[in-house]
């Protein structure tokens with residue numbers, strides 16, 4: 001890693017992942033029925049042996065540096081650790097070993113905007129924007145644009161209806177529209193571009209390009225090679241929690257394609 005930090009590299013690092021390990025721990029009951037909340041409570045009261053703990057070592061020593069203005073695509077087969085890595089960069093999962101440093105507060109699209117199902121979309125836009133730190137005046141100025149961008153009103157006035165009446169694609173689009181309304185130091189997008197129709201996908205890809213142009217760093221997890229190709233000039237290929245390749249998108253995708261075709 002030191003090589004990237006020296007040698008006259010004047011790019012500004014926004015995310016430094018240094019030998020990061022992430023481990024999930026799942027409590028597993030040894031015998032049926034012992035995993036219930038009541039059984040756990042009984043164990044707590046009586047001090048009996050806890051259920052067996054299973055560990056999933058999802059990220060196994062990952063290191064890279066991402067820079068201002070970069071869009072980095074994360075690719076890899078199912079369960080390779082892409083979402084886990086994003087959640088760790090967002091600070092939502094602790095690292096077991098190693099460290100992750102990030103400029104500002106990285107925002108994981110869809111999580112940063114914790115939307116409420118019983119409130120109308122337009123109310124959620126206001127709450128989501130305030131939660132991201134916008135002023136009430138900024139929120140007022142941006143609300144219409146956000147709703148237009150999301151496209152939720154394309155088939156009627158859905159923005160005044162509770163979000164529970166939305167399809168899952170509509171909800172995802174609104175979340176994307178809210179999160180993308182703000183300039184983020186580090187924006188983490190997990191498959192968001194795959195939701196929505198082709199028209200929305202084009203709009204959101206353009207927005208990712210705009211966010212990049214405004215000098216943030218974007219991470220995109222997607223199974224769509226086209227999305228990665230269109231949006232990111234750099235790709236990191238994860239497999240079983242390890243980096244298999246990191247470099248120019250075309251080169252990494254070529255290696256990845258050869259691997260999945262095997």
Ligand SMILES: Nc1ncnc2c1ncn2[C@@H]1O[C@H](COP(=O)(O)OP(=O)(O)OP(=O)(O)O)[C@@H](O)[C@H]1O
Pocket residue numbers: 024025026056058076077078079080081082083084085
């Ligand atoms: N909450 C969890 N508890 C326990 N194990 C988990 C949890 N979430 C993910 N895992 C495990 O961690 C590993 C990495 O999962 P992750 O979701 O990060 O992969 P991914 O590359 O994003 O997969 P996909 O392409 O299918 O979305 C997998 O083995 C998965 O089973």
